[in-house]
Amino acid sequence: MNHLHDELSQIWQRIQGSLFPWLEDELGPLSEKQCQLVKILEIIRIEEHLHSYYRMTGRPPANRVAIARAFVAKMVYNMPFTSMLVERLKSDKTLRRICGWEAQYQVPDESTFSRANAEFSASRLPERVHEMLIVKKYTKEIIGHLSKDSTAIHAREKPAKKEAKAKPAPKKRGRPKKGEERPKPMTRLEKQSDGMSLQAMLDDLPTACDVGTKRNSKGHKTSWVGYKLHIDAADGGIPISCLLSSASMHDSQAAIPLAEISNARVSSLYDLMDAAYDAPCIHAHSQKLGHVPIIDTNPRTTVRKKKIAAENKARATINMKPAEATRYHERSTVERVNGRLKDEFGGRFVRVKGDVKVMCHLMFGILALTADQLMRMIQ
Numbered sequence: 197m198n199h200l201h202d203e204l205s206q207i208w209q210r211i212q213g214s215l216f217p218w219l220e221d222e223l224g225p226l227s228e229k230q231c232q233l234v235k236i237l238e239i240i241r242i243e244e245h246l247h248s249y250y251r252m253t254g255r256p257p258a259n260r261v262a263i264a265r266a267f268v269a270k271m272v273y274n275m276p277f278t279s280m281l282v283e284r285l286k287s288d289k290t291l292r293r294i295c296g297w298e299a300q301y302q303v304p305d306e307s308t309f310s311r312a313n314a315e316f317s318a319s320r321l322p323e324r325v326h327e328m329l330i331v332k333k334y335t336k337e338i339i340g341h342l343s344k345d346s347t348a349i350h351a352r353e354k355p356a357k358k359e360a361k362a363k364p365a366p367k368k369r370g371r372p373k374k375g376e377e378r379p380k381p382m383t384r385l386e387k388q389s390d391g392m393s394l395q396a397m398l399d400d401l402p403t404a405c406d407v408g409t410k411r412n413s414k415g416h417k418t419s420w421v422g423y424k425l426h427i428d429a430a431d432g433g434i435p436i437s438c439l440l441s442s443a444s445m446h447d448s449q450a451a452i453p454l455a456e457i458s459n460a461r462v463s464s465l466y467d468l469m470d471a472a473y474d475a476p477c478i479h480a481h482s483q484k485l486g487h488v489p490i491i492d493t494n495p496r497t498t499v500r501k502k503k504i505a506a507e508n509k510a511r512a513t514i515n516m517k518p519a520e521a522t523r524y525h526e527r528s529t530v531e532r533v534n535g536r537l538k539d540e541f542g543g544r545f546v547r548v549k550g551d552v553k554v555m556c557h558l559m560f561g562i563l564a565l566t567a568d569q570l571m572r573m574i575q
Contacts, residue, residue: 200575347425401445408421433569
């Protein structure tokens with residue numbers, strides 16, 4: 197991590213030594229939140245990923261660079277509505293100029309922000325910027341632990357109606373004859389581990405809004421309407437890759453495609469997962485990538501069910517060696533990422549509809565969170 201630390205230190209020296217003094221001369225004293233936004237925008241450089249409309253025919257669209265920077269500001273300020281962002285930009289001269297507008301009349305109205313958001317969603321702008329940021333910063337680094345988990349995303353839309361499943365052909369009754377084989381249909385996990393391409397895996401995952409149910413920390417079942425965001429987080433609370441799925445999809449079905457995405461971006465050693473990912477296919481795939489899987493034991497999928505139930509207090513590390521148990525505690529990293537995304541970077545305020553726009557909204561928050569966590573590593 198020395199190379200990453202040195203690079204981030206140079207960026208911080210440039211921000212602190214020249215950028216902040218110049219901005220304070222131009223705009224006046226900056227608040228703590230404005231300093232945080234400036235650091236994040238300087239790290240992600242979102243303007244480098246937007247094409248120019250110079251010399252194109254027709255009426256030029258509103259400044260997409262400024263709007264993209266404003267969407268990042270919306271996540272940093274944890275604003276629930278775009279209307280609040282527009283009002284803040286018109287009243288806060290410093291914030292407006294940081295985003296890229298000099299005068300109040302230049303700030304677009306809410307409908308223009310909505311059209312720009314549709315463009316950013318279709319082009320996967322925040323996802324592409326996040327991918328390039330991770331690849332660039334971690335090219336020469338080896339990550340110790342990748343922690344995997346999902347978090348519930350509440351949405352303000354009706355759950356999609358599920359299509360009626362076709363009735364399967366009636367099974368042949370009785371025990372099979374000697375030498376007779378009755379093939380079983382492959383599960384999604386088995387298909388994924390059987391050489392399925394990454395794009396085919398992603399296309400196979402359900403992404404429609406529906407109802408999800410899970411047990412909370414107190415053992416009670418809770419339900420929500422919306423989606424699930426699946427995250428791979430590195431040491432230091434850095435999100436490496438993300439996937440959005442329907443709320444009802446089981447966590448384990450996103451494990452292999454998420455691992456493939458992360459493996460294409462970074463090099464890592466250990467995969468840390470809770471009991472929801474305890475499946476032979478996931479163990480085998482992690483080892484195939486050259487990683488060491490450390491996965492909690494699922495009492496529903498082991499012959500030691502009774503013993504684990506009796507020793508519930510120590511269940512998290514019942515099958516782990518002391519060194520593995522110590523490493524497993526690092527899995528709380530991804531839970532802190534989930535918490536920061538929801539509490540500080542807009543994860544609780546999803547006001548758009550459709551999986552594409554929801555993913556765009558969440559990835560603006562992930563992008564801001566990633567840059568903020570990178571800077572925390574050296575401060």
